[in-house]
Amino acid sequence: MAVVSDIRENFADQLVSAIRRKNSCVVVGLDPSFKLIPDTIKQKFSASQKQALEYASRVILEFNTQVIDLITPYVSIVKPQIAFYELYGWWGVWAYAETIQYARQKGLIVIGDVKRGDVPSTAEAYANAHIGEVHIDNIVEIPFAADAITVNPLLGTDSLIPFLQTARKHNKGIFILVKTSNPSSGELQDIMCGTKKLHEIIAEKTHAWGKDFIGKQGYSAVGAVVGATFSHEISKLRKIMPAAYFLVPGYGAQGATAKDIAHCFNPDGLGAIISASRSILYAYNISPWEKKYGISAWKDATQEAVIKMNEEIRKILK
Amino acid sequence: MAVVSDIRENFADQLVSAIRRKNSCVVVGLDPSFKLIPDTIKQKFSASQKQALEYASRVILEFNTQVIDLITPYVSIVKPQIAFYELYGWWGVWAYAETIQYARQKGLIVIGDVKRGDVPSTAEAYANAHIGEVHIDNIVEIPFAADAITVNPLLGTDSLIPFLQTARKHNKGIFILVKTSNPSSGELQDIMCGTKKLHEIIAEKTHAWGKDFIGKQGYSAVGAVVGATFSHEISKLRKIMPAAYFLVPGYGAQGATAKDIAHCFNPDGLGAIISASRSILYAYNISPWEKKYGISAWKDATQEAVIKMNEEIRKILK
Numbered sequence: 140m141a142v143v144s145d146i147r148e149n150f151a152d153q154l155v156s157a158i159r160r161k162n163s164c165v166v167v168g169l170d171p172s173f174k175l176i177p178d179t180i181k182q183k184f185s186a187s188q189k190q191a192l193e194y195a196s197r198v199i200l201e202f203n204t205q206v207i208d209l210i211t212p213y214v215s216i217v218k219p220q221i222a223f224y225e226l227y228g229w230w231g232v233w234a235y236a237e238t239i240q241y242a243r244q245k246g247l248i249v250i251g252d253v254k255r256g257d258v259p260s261t262a263e264a265y266a267n268a269h270i271g272e273v274h275i276d277n278i279v280e281i282p283f284a285a286d287a288i289t290v291n292p293l294l295g296t297d298s299l300i301p302f303l304q305t306a307r308k309h310n311k312g313i314f315i316l317v318k319t320s321n322p323s324s325g326e327l328q329d330i331m332c333g334t335k336k337l338h339e340i341i342a343e344k345t346h347a348w349g350k351d352f353i354g355k356q357g358y359s360a361v362g363a364v365v366g367a368t369f370s371h372e373i374s375k376l377r378k379i380m381p382a383a384y385f386l387v388p389g390y391g392a393q394g395a396t397a398k399d400i401a402h403c404f405n406p407d408g409l410g411a412i413i414s415a416s417r418s419i420l421y422a423y424n425i426s427p428w429e430k431k432y433g434i435s436a437w438k439d440a441t442q443e444a445v446i447k448m449n450e451e452i453r454k455i456l457k
Numbered sequence: 458m459a460v461v462s463d464i465r466e467n468f469a470d471q472l473v474s475a476i477r478r479k480n481s482c483v484v485v486g487l488d489p490s491f492k493l494i495p496d497t498i499k500q501k502f503s504a505s506q507k508q509a510l511e512y513a514s515r516v517i518l519e520f521n522t523q524v525i526d527l528i529t530p531y532v533s534i535v536k537p538q539i540a541f542y543e544l545y546g547w548w549g550v551w552a553y554a555e556t557i558q559y560a561r562q563k564g565l566i567v568i569g570d571v572k573r574g575d576v577p578s579t580a581e582a583y584a585n586a587h588i589g590e591v592h593i594d595n596i597v598e599i600p601f602a603a604d605a606i607t608v609n610p611l612l613g614t615d616s617l618i619p620f621l622q623t624a625r626k627h628n629k630g631i632f633i634l635v636k637t638s639n640p641s642s643g644e645l646q647d648i649m650c651g652t653k654k655l656h657e658i659i660a661e662k663t664h665a666w667g668k669d670f671i672g673k674q675g676y677s678a679v680g681a682v683v684g685a686t687f688s689h690e691i692s693k694l695r696k697i698m699p700a701a702y703f704l705v706p707g708y709g710a711q712g713a714t715a716k717d718i719a720h721c722f723n724p725d726g727l728g729a730i731i732s733a734s735r736s737i738l739y740a741y742n743i744s745p746w747e748k749k750y751g752i753s754a755w756k757d758a759t760q761e762a763v764i765k766m767n768e769e770i771r772k773i774l775k
Contacts, residue, residue: 191598195593222586225587227593227598229547232546236546236547254573259639261488262540264538273544282546294641294646298641321612322615323612323613323616324612326662328613330650332650337655
C-alpha cells in the first residue's frame with residue numbers, strides 16, 4: 140500500500156470542510172451483510188466451496204465500491220464497522236482495508252469503527268495499525284489508513300495516550316465511546332458515581348483529553364460517540380464537551396429520529412455527524428423503499444434514502 | 458479452513474483437563490514484535506520493498522510456529538494478542554488466523570486476546586468471527602477458530618449476550634475485562650459507585666453471566682481478566698466470582714510476581730491461568746537470560762524462561 144503524506148490539517152478542520160463542501164453531516168456505515176447483497180453483484184464472482192471466505196469478501200468489496208460511487212455526490216464520511224469484515228476472517232479484513240483505500244481515493248473521510256482499547260503497549264499497536272504506520276526494517280507501511288477510529292475508554296488515560304499521540308502525529312481523529320446507542324448501555328454507563336453518571340465522567344475526561352487537539356474551526360480531533368437513542372442525555376453531554384465532534388449512531392434502523400438528534404448540534408449547526416447503516420445500504424429491503432423499488436432497483440433505493448436523510452437533518456438544522 | 462466439530466465439552470472443563478495434563482497454568486502470550494524476532498528466522502524469507510507487510514507477517518508466523526513447538530511440552534494455553542497482528546494489516550491478520558490453526562493442531566488451547574465489545578448486532582458478528590461460524594450461502598466457515606476470547610463489558614448485558622450465546626453453542630469460553638493490569642486501570646474501574654467500585658459491579662455481573670456455564674469441575678466458561686499488578690483487589694474478586702477462571706496478565710514484563718498472583722487461585726489450586734508474553738518470547742533479550750544465552754540461543758532462553766515460570770507458580774500452589 141502506498142504511503143500517504145502526513146501534511147494534513149487538524150482532523151476536525153478536515154471534517155468541517157468536508158461537511159460544508161457537500162452540506163451533509165451524514166455518515167454512511169459500511170456494514171456489509173452478505174445475505175442482503177443483491178445477486179447481481181454476487182453473480183460477478185464464482186462461488187467456490189473451498190474459498191467461501193474469499194468469495195464473500197470479494198462480493199462485499201464490490202458492493203462497497205458500488206455503494207461508495209453511489210453516495211459520494213451526497214455524503215463526505217463513511218464508517219466501515221470492522222466486525223462485519225472480521226466475520227469473513229482475514230479475507231474480510233482484506234476487504235476492510237481495500238474499502239478504506241477506495242473511499243479515501245474518492246475523497247471521503249473514513250472512520251474505522253473498531254472500538255479498540257487495551258493496555259498501553261497493545262494500544263500503541265492498535266493505534267499504529269489503524270491510524271498510524273508500522274516500520275519494517277527501513278520500510279514504512281500504512282496498515283489500514285483510516286482517518287479516524289472509535290476507541291473504548293474503560294482502561295483509562297494510559298490506554299488512550301497511544302491513540303492521542305498517534306492522532307497528533309498523523310493529524311487523525313479519535314471518537315471515544317461516551318454513551319452508546321444500545322438498550323443496555325445505561326447498565327454501566329449510567330451508573331451513579333457520587334453525583335455524576337459514569338458516562339458524564341467519561342465525557343469530562345474526553346473534553347480534557349481533547350483540549351490540545353482543537354483546530355481552527357473550534358472543534359477537537361478528539362470526538363465522542365453519543366447514541367441518538369438517548370436524547371435526554373445529549374443536551375447535558377453537549378455542554379460538558381462543547382468542542383467535541385459527536386459521532387451519533389442509531390439513526391434509522393436503531394430507532395432514533397431527526398428530532399432525537401437535534402440536541403447533538405451546537406448553535407453553529409456543527410458538532411455532530413449522524414450515522415446510518417442498514418437503512419441506507421439495504422434501503423431496498425425496508426419501508427418505505429421496498430415497495431417502490433425492490434432489490435433490482437437497490438441503487439435507486441439507497442440513493443433516495445441518503446438524499447432523504449440529508450434533507451431530514453438539514454431541516455432540523457434550519 | 459476446515460470446519461471444526463462442535464462435539465466438545467464445556468470450555469472450563471477443557472481448560473482444567475489441559476492444565477492438569479501438563480501441570481501448568483501458564484499462558485504464553487503470542488505477541489510478536491518484528492524487531493525482536495531473531496535474524497535467523499528473518500533470513501528464511503526475502504524482504505521485498507513492495508510487500509513488507511507480507512514479509513513481516515510470514516516472519517511472524519514462522520517465529521510463532523517455532524515458539525509453539527518449543528513451549529508445547531510445557532504449557533497448555535497460548536494467547537495471541539490480535540493488536541500485534543493488525544499492526545501488519547490484513548496480512549498480519551492472516552498470520553493471526555494461521556497461528557491459531559497451528560496452535561490448535563498442536564493440542565493447545567487458544568485464547569484470542571481481542572477485547573471486543575459493541576452493540577448487539579455488531580457483537581454478534583464479532584462473536585461469530587472469533588469463536589463461532591459464518592454462513593455463506595450453504596457453506597459454513599470458521600473465520601478464526603479461537604477456543605476463547607477476551608471481551609469488554611462497557612456496553613452492558615445486551616452487548617455480551619451474543620458472545621455468551623455463541624460460547625454456549627460451540628462450547629467456547631469468554632473472559633470479561635474486570636480489572637485490567639495497566640497503571641491507569643483504576644481511573645474508571647476503581648471509581649466508587651455507591652458502596653462498590655465499578656470493577657466489583659462488573660465482577661458481580663460476570664459471576665451472574667457465568668452461572669449457567671458451569672462445567673463438571675465447578676468452573677464457568679465465563680471467566681474474568683484480572684490484572685496481577687493489583688494483588689490487594691484480587692482476594693475480594695476471588696470471593697465475588699468463585700466459579701470464574703481468572704485470566705491474569707501482567708506476570709513478568711508488566712511487573713507482577715509469583716507472590717502477587719497467589720490470591721488468584723482457589724484452595725483447590727485451580728481458578729487462574731497466568732499469562733506472560735515478552736518475558737517468554739524475548740527471554741534472550743532480558744535479565745537473567747540475556748547474559749547466559751543471547752540472541753543466537755534464543756530458543757534455550759525461551760525454554761528456560763517457561764520452565765522457570767512453571768516452577769515459580771507450582772511453588773506458590775504447594
